[in-house]
Amino acid sequence: MMNMLQQYKHILVAVDGSYESELAFQKAVAVSKRNHAELFLIHIVDTRAFQNVSSFDSAMVEQVTTTAKETMDGYIDQAHKAGLDAVSYSIEYGAPKTIIARDVPKAKDIDLIMIGATGLNAVERLLIGSVTEYVTRNAQCDVLVVRTDLNNQPALATTKTKKTK
Template identity: 80%
Template sequence: MLQQYKHILVAIDGSYEAELAFRKAVEVAKRNHGELFLIHVVDTRAFQNVSSFDSAMVEQVTDTAKKTMEQYVATAKKNGLDDVSYAIEYGAPKVIIAKDVPKEHDVDLIMIGATGLNAVERLLIGSVTEYVTRTAVCDVLVVRTDLDNKPALNQTGKKANIQPD
């Protein structure tokens, strides 16, 4: 019997790589007759350095994330996937994506972009993708290519085109 992934998690962080992971995850979910669960994690560490922290800032970040996630859900449905939902979580993205959400939602595949960080950010705070691939409780597919399976970044460092909806 072929492996079928029924509960697919995609980490959405606003990066180009996450967009590619989402696009491919929609197709994987359709082929497997599975459900797609999108997660956006608001990294609370970002607010620790803000001296005049107030709830309005959190509300603004949450509202923006909610609008973005609703657009992703609409895109997935427009592309023929009915079983799609999302959550916005707060905390450390690494643990939430690799362990917490997969256990809560019986995830059997995490699809994640190769990286949403530049080299300096990866060095300083570590790559979420690297942590997820090492510690996840299920299979992980790291998306490095566009929808035509060509490198996501061309040789000049420019992003490959994402096909329209």
């Protein structure tokens, strides 16, 4: 009989500093441990954001990259503390949608992408469309959209109640 338990080997999680991606990261660590999988973190510097800057300021890009590196090192540290050894990261430059859905999964042989439910406000989602939506539709591997925290409580509900208080 075929083994029905899917074992993931290479898990990709996209982190962008949002609360949603923080939850995706925490769950990705847990899933990676359970599957004895390699976890690959990715942070994308959306270069389109710099196209509005009158002079393409390399110092600004450097600053963004430095901040991203610090953030990623922090995530690696958290993963190690949680008992996950096989974890690495990459900072990519370009359009997040295709990098997360296609480029990195191909290059890293990813079999599961974990991504936060959103990272955009309603206006941004309207203008550029949700990265999560795009990845869900276009990725060649399984995609897990994280909507809950580690206790499986709805993440967005908890943030909404915090704001109203």
